[in-house]
Amino acid sequence: MARWGASIVALTLSLMAVSGQAQASVEDRDVAKLTSFGGMCANCDLAGRKLMNAKFANANFVRAILIGADLRGAMFYGSNFASADLSRADLRGAEMRGANFVAANFTDARMSGVEGSGVSLQSAVLIRVDLTSSEMHGSQFVGANLQKARFSNAELTGSNLQGANARDADFSNADINHANLTGGHFESASFRNADMTGSILRGGIFSGADFRNADLTMAVLTGADLSSARGLEQEQLDDACGDGARLPAGLTVRPCNGLKSSHFLLLREMPKAPPAPPAPPAPPAPKAPKAKW
Template sequence: MDNLNLRLVSLAGAFAAIAAPGVMAQGQPVAWSPSYVGTCATCELSGRNLTGWTLAGANYSEAKLDYSVMRGVQAVAVNFERADLTGADMRGAVLTNAKLADAIFAGTRLQEVSATGADLRRALMHGASLQDAVMIGANFEDAELIIARLEGADMSAGNFEGAMLDRANLRGTVFNGANFKNARFNGADITGASFKDARFAGANLASVKGFAEADFDGACGSLSTRLPAEARLPLCTTTQLASRLGSDLD
């Protein structure tokens, strides 16, 4: 093959590389474009800038996304189960019905996130920022929101059974109709929070700050619910607990 043909072959290869829809990350295809729906499980994307991407329905389970920039990401029904999102910037992301179970959100910026119906069971959210987030009906069962900031967020109808909210800032947060069975609030600030019709069977609120300034209209507890001195909640009825907790009032 003469030199001219060799140069043409090289140029063709270069153009093919530029035009390729993706690159490989730990053996998995990653499309470096603003819109990607597919599989990128276990991908190494630490520190990447994914601002404005569309990931609706994509599978990023166990992916490394720590310290990535994901502002405004459209990720309806995305799978981030067991993903590492430590320190990521996800402000304004749309995570409606997302699968986030067992994911790590330590120090993650989630302000103004829309995550209605999201599954956050056992998620580690130590120090996460969720101010003004809308997460109606989200499932936080056994999640750890220690030192998390939720000021002004709407968590109505959420499931916080067994969740840890120790030293969390819940000032002005809306938890109307939420389930807090066996949840823990050690040192949490609930000043101005709304817990209308919430259920606290077995929950520990003994050391919360601002109990008197929170709204517990229609809320209920159980014989094992721990409250600050002089605070009272009526016992939950079987009807109040039936949807999630059955008839166990202990």
């Protein structure tokens, strides 16, 4: 029998075949048929439950236990899962929009193909999480534990990984442009073929990290430790800047000239203006009047 907090009264549910909402007891075990969760379910235990394609809309699941739950294709819209335990959960193909997973535990979770934006994973534990081919634009990973996480082919545009622990993480072929990696630990991480255009690596530690064929155009490397990074070439660094960056022997990077990183990012080449529309066709010439005989 599931354990539920004494303060829980009910869980708002809607059934797949019913257009309206229905009330169900918090002890209802037939959760596989449910498509929508709302209301409050803090501290509730849904470990191992089948919740495929479930929709969590403005729901409160703080500290909920979802260990090993089947959440494939689930939708998380504006819901609060702070400090929830989703370790070993299957979230492949899930959708996350503005959801709060602060300090949540995703250890060994399967999250490939997740589509998210504005997701808060601050201080979350994502050790060995599989986020390959995921889309996590503008998401917060501040202070998160990403050790050995897999982000290959993921899209992390505009995401914040400040202070994250991403040792041995795999970012190969990932899109990490305009992301913030300030002060993070990325020892032995792989950035092979990653797009890091306009990203901030200020003060980060990248000992043993692999940057082979990574795009560092307009990246800010100020104070970053890249002294033992692998695969770095001068051609990559020529498009970046970095005051006081520690680099492998023989490589240099131009200073940022005191510009703030946000100002430096504005210097990236702007797309060319679209060509002017073609002139409208000339009106047809008036026909000459027929000669009268």
